[in-house]
Amino acid sequence: MIKVTLKDGVIREFEAGTPAAEVAKSLGMGLYKAATSVRIDGELADLRAPLEQDCRLDILTFEDKEGRHAFWHTGAHVMAQAIQHLFPAAQFGIGPALDDGWYYDIGGTEPFTPDQFEAIEAEMKRIVKADLPVEKRFITVEEGREIFKGQTYKLELLEEYAEKGWQLSVYQQGDFTDLCAGPHLMSTGALKAVKLMSTASAYWRGDAAKDSLCRVYGTAFPKAAELQAYLDRLEEAKRRDHRKLGKELGLFAFRDEAPGFPFYLPKGMVLKNTLIDYWREVHKKWDYVEIATPQIMRRTLWETSGHWDHYKDNMYTTVIDEEDFAIKPMNCPGSILVYEMEPRSYRDLPLRYGELGIVHRHELSGALHGMFRVRCFTQDDAHILLTKDQITDEVVRIARLFDEVYSLFGLPYTIELSTMPEDHLGSLEDWEIATNALADAIKSIGKTYEVNEGDGAFYGPKLDFHIQDSLGRTWQCGTIQLDYQLPGRFDLEYMGADGQKHCPVMIHRVVFGSIERFIGILTEHFAGAFPTWLAPVQAEVIPIGESHHEYAVKVTEALKAAGVRAEADLRSEKMNYKIREAQLQKIPYMLVVGDKEAAEGTVSVRARKQEKGGVKKLEEFVKEICGEIAAREN
Structure with missing residues (x-):
């Protein structure tokens, strides 16, 4: 017998090898029918996965983010199977789950059009009605070559995965087999309501030198009423589109002469300045001092900071007096130069610098999206220099500031802890200390967080605050990034109580994220009907x-x-x-x-x-x- 720890710490005993689905069934048929996948000791798995030893088991449903992903990942396979039936020449690329459905990149045929959606959806419904078992099995590379004979993109992925030494697995439902790690549903029958949404073109593997494929987007829900509610929310989102409202309300505009660079109109400037006035009031209350640093600084500064090596492709550069300069994409190196201007003591720390810095980033034209993704924006930055033993208290303090700001706008939020990426600076020990410090601070104020593995900044882990608007959509705005690296790269010092010189730690944080993006979010959150204090005309x-x-x-x-x-x-x-x-x-x-x-x-x-x-x-x-x-x- 093995011990399985369930929700709320409940422990149940089962025979070794019992599938996770049987555990769900033992807890009630309602849970069993709603379950989409599981986490076994933190690792995502199918419901069919056997439990071989003592473990922690979390049963996921459509209410859980990861549970929805398993549901929608299966939806992507059902759509691909339907397309395979209707268009046998189709070549399949990748088909991942998204936050609101899935997409699948498909070649070998003419690009799909909305006129074809009805036939594809009808075939999907037949596959769903058949309630085909979804089965996983592990394969060798030789077996994979036989299974995907003639599927150019799948064979390319197969060889790449095999070269990396990954364990190869496929999922099969009826006559359709896909190269996939999962997890997936037990069968196709749970996809009660399916809908194809749109198409777009996408280069294979995101490389403009490779084939252009047709990306087909779709979604599905356990009930038709849930699908309709989702479609209604999309229509409401169109009505609230900040680009549309920004033009109608005279807030901001974009011109071909400056793609990705917003023009603030008179009413938009009132809105922006009102937000900035509030920002200044809050930061004065929480003991920040405001600074402003230059827009353009020497290449040598960005080499020392690491941005020249890690972020150069997103930076605008110029030559002044035959020397390379860069327009700042970040405010942090400027704050460091301010810190360096005079000797510092432990009595001075923490030093809280706030800066409404205008930054420029070279975003790809295809990524630009109204005020949500621009090439020039005002970042409501703050950089805090402090000692290691001040970290927990300071993160708590910042989290409370964030709570005050988001509560004012009626924006609930969740917190995500992003850990060390592959492309990082510093030792594993420093990263572990920094990550634990962030986690401990959030726990100490009774907040919970989800872990986002490998998505930290190159210089340190971070806490991201995801706010939820009136339509239930989430936006990543606030962030707290703990940095052990930059202070060391710039040889920053302070005199400690022991009379010795020490290197401070740096916290990077924003609460709005950027003024422009926050204005876009608020415009849609309030549907342009801003609260009286914020309205351009009251x-x-x-x-x-x-x-x-x-x-x-x-x-x-x-x-x-x-x-x-x-x-x-x-x-x-x-x-x-x-x-x-x-x-x-x-x-x-x-x-x-x-x-x-x-x-x-x-x-x-x-x-x-x-x-x-x-x-x-x-x-x-x-x-x-x-x-x-x-x-x-x-």
Whole structure:
């Protein structure tokens, strides 16, 4: 008998060799039917995997990220099988699961079009209805060559995996076999609702010198209602697209003359500056000092920092006086130069430098995406120099700052710990110490985190904060990166309490990520209807007729004097037209004024939040809106 530790530490005994699926079944048929895959001692596996020794077993369902990936990975195979039936000449590349479905790269045929989706979906449904068992087996390279005879891309992958010494495995469902490590569902029948979404072209292995393939995207859900809810969310996301709203609301624009470089329009600058004002207020409260460092610095600086070797392809460079310079893609080396400018003592630490630094990164044109991926952005950076024994307390402090900021915007979040990548600086010992320090800090404040193996920065591990917007989408914004490497590369020092010189540790962190990206996220999160404190125009004064212009101006000036961003619409348009325009601009308050309001010193309030409307004395309304702005209500 073996001991299997389940959720909440419950231990059950089973015969050695019992499949994980049988353990799930013993816990209840509901769990068994919902299960998609498992983790055995932290390693992902199929439900069919046998349990050979004492272990920790986590049973995953569609509610778990990794469980969804197993579900969607099987969906990719079902789609490929359907395409194989309908287009026998198809050549299959790779078909991974994504965060909302899957894609499969396919060659050997004309590119697929949406007109063909219905036939492919119909064939997928037949495969699902057949409830074909999905079976895994390990193969030799010779067996693989026979199985994938004629499949050029699969044979290339097979030879590559074999050369690396990887264990080769295939998954088979009916007449379809794929080279794959898994995990997958037990059978095809769980994919109750399938949908092909779109196509795109993609170079094989991402290499422009190789074949161009057709990338087909799809998704699936356990229930038709869940699929429909997902499609509804996509439609809502289109309505909230920040690129569309940014143009309609006059916030920002992009021009062919500067691809990837945003133009801020007047209202967009108000929004940006309001966020920056808040950033400065928060950082002053948490004892940061603000600095600004040069945009362009010598190549030698970037060689010392390691960016020239590890990040050069993303940097813009120039030559000044016959010497190489680079436009900064990061702010950290500048902060290091500030630290170097005078002797430091342990009494000075931690030193918290905040910088709203404009950075430039050479992103590929195909990767550009509105404000989410630009080539120039304002990074709300901070770099903290501290001693090793201050790390835990400082990370706790930063995490609390993050919590304060994200809570203000109504953005729940999760935390991810990214560990050492292959391309890294420093010793394994330093990486282990740094990684444990981050993990311990998060645990100490009662937060949980997921581990993202191998995705740390080249100089140290990091904690990434993934915020969730009003549509349930997640965005990686805040990050805390612990760096033992850069201070050493620059020979930074401080005088310790022992009278000896020591090298400080550096923490890199951002809370918004970048001002531009955060504006894009907030635009979609609020669907352009920003909270009053953040709205570019907070109140629009609308006179009923031309004879009421004078009072409209008086109301507007009273609001401006109180610090409210107010405008009067004095155009020769009808009142209802002006109201409609203000509604489309998503202005929080419209103040309609006519004879009665002018005579009584009131305003007729039309508010986005209906409970805040009604006829009010001007002084009363000014007091109310100023209170709402000061409290930064959402």
